Amino acid sequence: MTVFSQLIQSFVDDVGSRRKVRSAASIEKFHSWVQAQPKVETHVHLEAGVAPGFYESLNRPNTWSSSYPWQRAPFANLREFIMAWVDLSRSIRTPSDVEALAESFVASRVPQNIRYTEAYFSPADLSFMRRRFQIAPEIFDFSEVLHAYVRGLKRGLAAHPGFEVRLVMDALWPSTADERLEMKTVLRQSLESNDFFDAQGRPLIVAIGLGGSESHHDLEGHREFVNDVRALGFKIDIHSGEGNTVEMHRTSVETLSPDRVAHGFVGVQSGYLFGSNVVMCPLSNLLLKTFSGRAEDHPAFRLLREDVPILIGSDDPLLLGHDLSAEFSFIYAIEESFDESKFLQIQENTRKRVFAPGVCEQVLS
Numbered sequence: 001m002t003v004f005s006q007l008i009q010s011f012v013d014d015v016g017s018r019r020k021v022r023s024a025a026s027i028e029k030f031h032s033w034v035q036a037q038p039k040v041e042t043h044v045h046l047e048a049g050v051a052p053g054f055y056e057s058l059n060r061p062n063t064w065s066s067s068y069p070w071q072r073a074p075f076a077n078l079r080e081f082i083m084a085w086v087d088l089s090r091s092i093r094t095p096s097d098v099e100a101l102a103e104s105f106v107a108s109r110v111p112q113n114i115r116y117t118e119a120y121f122s123p124a125d126l127s128f129m130r131r132r133f134q135i136a137p138e139i140f141d142f143s144e145v146l147h148a149y150v151r152g153l154k155r156g157l158a159a160h161p162g163f164e165v166r167l168v169m170d171a172l173w174p175s176t177a178d179e180r181l182e183m184k185t186v187l188r189q190s191l192e193s194n195d196f197f198d199a200q201g202r203p204l205i206v207a208i209g210l211g212g213s214e215s216h217h218d219l220e221g222h223r224e225f226v227n228d229v230r231a232l233g234f235k236i237d238i239h240s241g242e243g244n245t246v247e248m249h250r251t252s253v254e255t256l257s258p259d260r261v262a263h264g265f266v267g268v269q270s271g272y273l274f275g276s277n278v279v280m281c282p283l284s285n286l287l288l289k290t291f292s293g294r295a296e297d298h299p300a301f302r303l304l305r306e307d308v309p310i311l312i313g314s315d316d317p318l319l320l321g322h323d324l325s326a327e328f329s330f331i332y333a334i335e336e337s338f339d340e341s342k343f344l345q346i347q348e349n350t351r352k353r354v355f356a357p358g359v360c361e362q363v364l365s
């Protein structure tokens, strides 16, 4: 009996072949405790944060004939993971699929007791990327798909009182100048519309992200975009330091001055860390092989031992075959200094670093 998928259990066993890990009974006890705790999460992607049943309910694309995208972990590299992500998105064909997806994401928070979430969502994938790379015939209008996500979110929040979700719109590292201009225009318009605010007048989209493969092909263009959307009131949250070089990570951070960094583990070994608000996801890094060392050598463990206030997220639970509680239980399994009080400390650190503190505190009280 294990709380982990076979694949994740194999990482625990591998560490166990070198040093002492926690017993299955102890892990199970910790896992039940974490599951029951009210939680806050700030690194999860909405499209890969729902249960498989949601995607099984859609018409499956013929690219799924040999396997479902969520059966493909571990991935050879980030690129192979992105291919699985793209394949997952092929099943989304109509605005009502998008609404159902966002609604289903809110529902996914309930059994895990994740009371407040800041989730990345990717309207640019269904519009710009689809058009540019002929991913699927149904090309969404950017503004229309943005509206569909938010409609679904509102429906999900109405159905699940006691749970709050705010959105981080992924503007994507590979976006072009024209695409960024359109995103900026639509974001500006969104501020004039009640559709993008909750009943208490609080915004539903709180930040703009840069996800996908970190790239400096137009860093100056990203800098301008980031500064413009920041002036509109959005926070900035970039994926960086996820398997690229320290220099690249540092340049991204120094050029864009984000409010939060996703991953950011690259550079820790050489003394560079964006320490004020970094959300690490060790299992994601291991399953995508963006971290290629032994599991116990992932920089997150050392930082946790040193009480550096890093945060922990699940990233893409559907594609990785786990959830936020399993992410914490994995740390508990292999890191002997990690326990209930460390978990509570991480949660406290997370609460202090959310982009909508008023919403978070209200739903937790």
Ligand SMILES: [Zn+2]
Pocket: 043, 045, 239, 262, 315
């Ligand atoms: Zn991520």
